Amino acid sequence: AQSVTQLDSQVPVFEEAPVELRCNYSSSVSVYLFWYVQYPNQGLQLLLKYLSGSTLVKGINGFEAEFNKSQTSFHLRKPSVHISDTAEYFCAVSFSASKIIFGSGTRLSIRP
Amino acid sequence: AAGVIQSPRHLIKEKRETATLKCYPIPRHDTVYWYQQGPGQDPQFLISFYEKMQSDKGSIPDRFSAQQFSDYHSELNMSSLELGDSALYFCASSPPGLAMNEQFFGPGTRLTVL
Numbered sequence: 001a002q003s004v005t006q007l008d009s010q011v012p013v014f015e016e017a018p019v020e021l022r023c024n025y026s027s028s029v030s031v032y033l034f035w036y037v038q039y040p041n042q043g044l045q046l047l048l049k050y051l052s053g054s055t056l057v058k059g060i061n062g063f064e065a066e067f068n069k070s071q072t073s074f075h076l077r078k079p080s081v082h083i084s085d086t087a088e089y090f091c092a093v094s095f096s097a098s099k100i101i102f103g104s105g106t107r108l109s110i111r112p
Numbered sequence: 113a114a115g116v117i118q119s120p121r122h123l124i125k126e127k128r129e130t131a132t133l134k135c136y137p138i139p140r141h142d143t144v145y146w147y148q149q150g151p152g153q154d155p156q157f158l159i160s161f162y163e164k165m166q167s168d169k170g171s172i173p174d175r176f177s178a179q180q181f182s183d184y185h186s187e188l189n190m191s192s193l194e195l196g197d198s199a200l201y202f203c204a205s206s207p208p209g210l211a212m213n214e215q216f217f218g219p220g221t222r223l224t225v226l
Contacts, residue, residue: 043219090154099157099168100215
C-alpha cells in the first residue's frame with residue numbers, strides 16, 4: 001500500500017528566508033510524486049511533479065523538489081519565500097493511472 | 113487553456129436532502145476522479161471513471177453514487193445528506209495514456225449541509 005507522510009503540519013518562516021517542506025512516502029512499487037498548493041478558499045494547483053528522469057524537479061513560483069529513492073523522500077524547497085506563498089502544501093503520490101493519495105498537508109505561514 | 117469545470121461552485125442543503133455535483137473534464141480527457149476534502153483535512157479519493165466505466169473506488173459512502181456520461185462529464189449524486197458530508201468536493205481529469213498520471217483539478221464545489 002502507498003502512503004505519504006508530511007512531517008510538519010505547520011512551518012512558519014520569515015519573508016525572503018529559505019524553506020523546506022518535508023515529505024516521505026511508502027510504496028512497494030514505482031510511484032509518481034507531486035506537490036500541490038492550495039491557497040485559502042481555493043482549489044488545488046499543481047506545483048511540480050516527478051514522473052521519471054532527473055531527480056531534481058523544478059516547478060512554478062520558484063519551487064523545486066528532489067526525489068531521493070534511497071530515503072523515499074520528496075522534499076519541497078524554495079530559496080526565498082514571499083508573503084504570497086502563504087498556503088497549504090500537499091505532497092501526493094500515485095502510480096499508473098490511479099488515484100492520488102495526499103499527505104496531511106503543511107501550512108506555510110510567512111512572517112514579514 | 114480549458115480547465116476542469118465544476119458546478120455548482122457552492123451548494124447549501126438540509127439534512128436528508130439530495131445533491132448532484134457535476135464535473136466537466138478538460139476536452140479529450142477520458143478519466144475523471146472525485147475527491148472529498150473535509151474542513152482542515154487532506155483530499156480523500158472517492159471514485160474514478162475511465163471511458164465511462166468505474167475504474168477505482170475509495171472511501172465513498174453507499175449513499176453516494178456517480179457515473180460518467182458519453183460526453184465524459186461526470187455527476188456525483190449524494191442522498192440522505194448528513195452534516196458530516198459538508199466538504200469541498202474536487203473533480204480531476206487526466207488525459208489518455210496509462211504511462212503517467214497527472215490529474216488536473218477543478219476549483220471544487222463547496223457543499224454545506226445544515
